[in-house]
Each structure stands twice: as structure tokens, then as C-alpha cells.
Amino acid sequence: MIALLFVSTLVSLITTGINQRIMELRLGHSTVLEARHTVVLGWSDQIFPVTAELVTANCNQPRAVVAVLAPKDKVEMEEEIDARIPDTGTTTIVCRSGCTTDPAVLARVSPQTAKAVLVLPPGADDGDTHVVKTLLALNAVAAEPGDAIVVAAVQHAHNRVTAQLAAGPRGRVLAIDDIVARLLVQTARQPGLSLVYQELLDFEGVEFYTVAAPTLTGCTFGEALLSFTTSTVVGLLRENATVALNPDPATTIASSDQIVVIAEDDGTAVVADAASCIDEEAIATAVPRTPTTERLLLLGWNRRAPLIVEQLATYVRAGTTLDIVALGDNATMPSAYDATVAPQHLDVTMHCADTTDPRVLTRLNVPSYDSVIVIGDAGCTPTGAPVLTQVTEADDRTLVTLLHLRSIEETTRQTISLTTEMTDDRNRLLAPVRAGADFIVSGRLISLLMTQISENPSLADLFGELFNAEGSGLYLKPAADYVHPGSKTTFATVVASARRRHECAVGYRLCSQAATSPTYGVRINPDKRQRVRFTADDWVIVLAGN
Structure with missing residues (x-):
């Protein structure tokens, strides 16, 4: 009888402990024991595109983890994410419940061991203040920040400086109103440009990458434009981590420079000369x-x-x-x-x-x-x-x-x-x-920008110049300014023609397909050996000065 009493008491204690542990897990109060994962702080409509893009970006990683912390019920968050993103591929999404401005609660998602931390704006009137407090809490919970990149977004442009101070040197802060405007x-002023940005910002098509090309050391940037057949060169990443978009074609590439390219993947950016594909007779001179x-x-x-x-x-x-x-x-x-x-x-x-x-x-x-x-x-x-x-x-x-x-x-x-x-x-x-x-x-738009920067921090300066009226930007210009209409020529010819105007040709838009989904005639980063017949109504997409 004594043995039965002790056994029953032991079973009761074990059952109670297991139930408490299960309840703790259900409430989302346990600590995430992960490293090199991505942390998303906050909950708004942006959580779904951010999570979906992270899933796409992690498709080539076998065991990727995204940890979400928000003041919302854990089970409810998981159900909403599962309803909007039913297939997460190789990515595991872990939700934790709690206030993002409390350092003790932030420790549940282990931001000190993460590779990237994304702070979403709540969207309320005091949303910018909440973002700043969350960034300060991050600094409190991670005494040694490590190499994690912190990406945050604020609504009002005048709050960006404050948020940047709170984020510290490892942080990148986006001003939503300024970028959208x-x-x-x-x-x-450039109809069709939104389709170009949509193609460049999501992870399903082509994206911006920085690649090392030691064989191009000592060459000029103009020569590098035709040194890749399946990738498009648009700039240089300098040794001091600054990005130079569309530099002068005579700029010499240093050994410490990396090439900024548009490609399907960084592994596809392979040096292969395309200068032999140029058709000089097809190059046209633009009419002022x-x-x-x-x-x-x-x-x-x-x-x-x-x-x-x-x-x-x-x-x-x-x-x-x-x-x-x-x-x-x-x-x-x-x-x-x-x-x-x-x-x-x-x-x-x-x-x-x-x-x-x-x-x-x-x-x-x-x-x-x-x-x-x-x-x-x-x-x-x-x-x-x-x-x-x-x-x-x-x-x-x-x-x-x-x-x-x-x-x-x-x-x-x-x-x-x-x-x-x-x-x-x-x-x-x-x-x-x-x-x-x-x-x-x-x-x-902001969700796509945040996920792109979280995967490659150097893109923050690149996008900053693209959205600036004084820097180099993307333009759709008449194809007749680059090649003679009606002639079937290679895209390498278009690149060579744009180079003479100190521009980087990155793609084109065909008028005959402008109403056909899903691309609506937009083609970014075409193979330079590919032949296309341009008409007077088509456009060439270039990276050029204002």
C-alpha cells in the first residue's frame, strides 16, 4: 500500500509537470534554442509577405527557422500563418507570444544568435514609438550583438533618425512614407516601372547580388558590363562597403571590389564574355x-x-x-x-x-x-x-x-x-x-525591401540610391534610342549601345505583351545571346542618371 501511494504520487507529479510544460509551450513562453535563424518582431499585415519571402529565400537551406514574437496568442498566430502560407518548404516557423519591448520576453526568440532581426511597424498612431522601444530592447537583451543584421521600418520620415540611433551601427531603418512617395x-513618370521593381524585389525571379570576380581585377566597369552572359552588371561594392551604381564605364575595378549583378542566383553569376555577340550595325543613335x-x-x-x-x-x-x-x-x-x-x-x-x-x-x-x-x-x-x-x-x-x-x-x-x-x-x-x-x-513593398536587406545588408545603400531623385535610377526608354526598330538583334547589342550613353541596360518591355500576364511584357536580365526583334513601341529598361 505504501509502494502504491508513492507510485501514484510520483505519477501525479510527472503528469502535472508534463501538463505544465505543454501549457507553457502552448502559450509560447518557452525559449527558442536555435542559431542562425531569422527573428520577426511584431504583428501586422506585413507578417504574411515577410514570412512568405523568407520561405522562398530559404528554399535551398535544409533546416531554416523563422521565429515570430508578437503580443498575440501563439496558436492563433500559427493558424493565421498556416492559412495564408500553407507550404513552408524547408522552413520551420516558430511563434512565441509576448511584448516585443520587454528585454526578458525578447530573449525567448534568441536574437543574440540570429542571423537577422526584422522589426515590423504595428501600423497604429504610436507605431514608430513602438519600433524605437523594440530596438532599444534588442540592445538591452543582446549585450554582444554579434553579426546579426537588424532591419526596421517606421512610418514617418522624421522618425527615421531616432530609430537609426536606437538600432545602432548594425541596424538598417526604412522610412515607409518616404519610399512609397x-x-x-x-x-x-515611367509607366511600367512598378512591374520592374516587383520582379527585382521578390525572391521568385531575379534579384540583386554581390559576387567576387577576381578575373576582372584591373578591367574597366564598361568591360565588365559584357563579361557576364546570364547576369546583368549594374554597379560595384567598394572595400568600404559603399555601393556605386552605374559608375563611369572607365572606372577601374580594384581587387577588393565586388560586382553588383542582377541574377537568378549568386551561383549563376559566372564570368563569360558576351562581347562577341554585339551587332554593331544594329546600334542606333538616340534623337535628342x-x-x-x-x-x-x-x-x-x-x-x-x-x-x-x-x-x-x-x-x-x-x-x-x-x-x-x-x-x-x-x-x-x-x-x-x-x-x-x-x-x-x-x-x-x-x-x-x-x-x-x-x-x-x-x-x-x-x-x-x-x-x-x-x-x-x-x-x-x-x-x-x-x-x-x-x-x-x-x-x-x-x-x-x-x-x-x-x-x-x-x-x-x-x-x-x-x-x-x-x-x-x-x-x-x-x-x-x-x-x-x-x-x-x-x-x-516594405516587406519585400526588409527581407531583401535581411539577406544582404549591402542592398540597403543600393535601394537608397535607386529611390533617390539625385542618384541613378531605373528608367524605361524607347528601344529605338538603342537599336534600329525591326531588326532582330542580341541583348548584348542593347547593352553595348546603352554603355555608350553611360547607362546599364537591365532588360526590356515588349509592347505586344504589355497586357499579357504574368510578366506583362517585362523581361529582366535576359541572356545576352538571346535575339529580340524590337519595334518603335517597345522599351529598354536601363539604370541611368536623372
């Missing part, structure tokens, strides 16, 4: 074009609108007009605009109207504008604060506006050069626009 303006003034239309107003206006002024010629139509009244809208920096090269006129009203769009004669930008309309107050704060409501209004613009296109049989900003990528799939239209989905 820059891309909206660049895409509005005189810059002209433009008529631009901005439908909607939100916190990014002042940045969009400021960026437009850096690109356009003096005398260009911009009409802004948004919610508000005749007293508050001018006050909201006056709070921004008045552009010198842009004549701005503000109109108080509802962009979801078809009568308003009809009176505007939308097809007469050179470019139209549609953003989520949150309205204006004298201080510029949003009237409508719900993201879903702003996207819903954008969808209604796009529906009326599509009706105008069908009625007038004229194509509207349209660039649209949305927050939720699922709403983009509902948009009633023509196939291949330009969309900048802010949440997905």
Missing part, C-alpha cells in the same frame, strides 16, 4: 528630345501627399501643373497644403471634391492629363491630420475611384496613365483596371 512619383511641361492629377490626400508633391517638383520641368482633388473644404485644404514645402517648379491647384463621385471625375476630363496618381483619400484638416483613419476605408474609396476611371476609359476609348497606391495587396486583386496597370502596395 518616391516610388509613386517615379512610376507615375526637348523636355516639355506636363499636366498632372493627384486624386486623394493622406499623410504621404506632401512628400509626393515635393518629389514631383524634383523631377518635372518648370511650368508643369498639378491639380489635387481630395476630401475637405475650401478652408482646410489650402491650410493643409501650405504646411508642406512649396515647390518651385510646380504650379499646384487644390480642389475640394469627392473623388468617388463620377460627376467630379467627368468634369475633370481625366484623359487629358499626362499622368494620374490615385492615393488613399484620408481628407485634410488644418494641421494635416487624417479625417478617415481606417486603412480599409481608404482602400475602399480607392477601389470606387478606380471603377469610375475604368468607366471613363471605356467611354472615351482613351488610355489613362494611372498609378495607384494601396495598403492591402488583397485589395489590388479587386481593382477594376486594365491588365498590367501600375500599383504601389505600401505594405508588400
